[in-house]
Amino acid sequence: MRAAKCAEDTAAEAQWIVHLGMTGRLLVSRADAPVEPHTHARITLSSGRELRFVDPRRFGRLEFRDLHRDSGFAAPGAEPLTIGAEDFAALFRGRSLSIKAALLNQTLLAGVGNIYADESLFRAGIRPRRAAGRLSRAELERLRRELVKILRHAIRLGGSSVSDYVDADGERGFFQLEHRVYLRTGEPCLVCGSAIRRIVIGGRGTHFCGKCQG
Numbered sequence: 001m002r003a004a005k006c007a008e009d010t011a012a013e014a015q016w017i018v019h020l021g022m023t024g025r026l027l028v029s030r031a032d033a034p035v036e037p038h039t040h041a042r043i044t045l046s047s048g049r050e051l052r053f054v055d056p057r058r059f060g061r062l063e064f065r066d067l068h069r070d071s072g073f074a075a076p077g078a079e080p081l082t083i084g085a086e087d088f089a090a091l092f093r094g095r096s097l098s099i100k101a102a103l104l105n106q107t108l109l110a111g112v113g114n115i116y117a118d119e120s121l122f123r124a125g126i127r128p129r130r131a132a133g134r135l136s137r138a139e140l141e142r143l144r145r146e147l148v149k150i151l152r153h154a155i156r157l158g159g160s161s162v163s164d165y166v167d168a169d170g171e172r173g174f175f176q177l178e179h180r181v182y183l184r185t186g187e188p189c190l191v192c193g194s195a196i197r198r199i200v201i202g203g204r205g206t207h208f209c210g211k212c213q214g
């Protein structure tokens, strides 16, 4: 999911930036609660409780920026929820890297994670290995619309229940029940029945249907 920043206010003196990565979670616990495995940070809150950062796969990051010294956080890539069709298509023009890698490239689009990339490519019927710059305008527009739908949906579900979020273990997130390809390797495609395939692109597991994604 997206990186979050704790201070919008430009008059703030510091920012604490949380990148959840793939499996990162922030938990609020009583100070005497057992510390679960993969807890990388414990921060005492003014209430006496603790804010704990748990991240089994360690893709996440906590970052403190002193704004007297450092520049503030701004995502380098475009915002996928608000980018228009024209600007979205322009991001990929002339690029030879695969569309899957391009979607995950945070300097192009901010905050598109592995699940959302695989699921949006499936819904748009686009093979993940295709060169980003070779996709037609119609394909890119389909992809943009599917990506927006998925991100909106995920945010809505994730935002609806804090306890679900706290309990999530990364593989069993709120979005899991609706995965059509992600982590479904070998299972039948929900559209055509072919086995879902898994390949690795840019070091990331990539799940797709060889038949639906031509």
Ligand SMILES: [Zn+2]
Residues within 6 Å of the ligand: 189, 190, 191, 192, 193, 194, 209, 210, 211, 212, 213
């Ligand atoms: Zn299929």
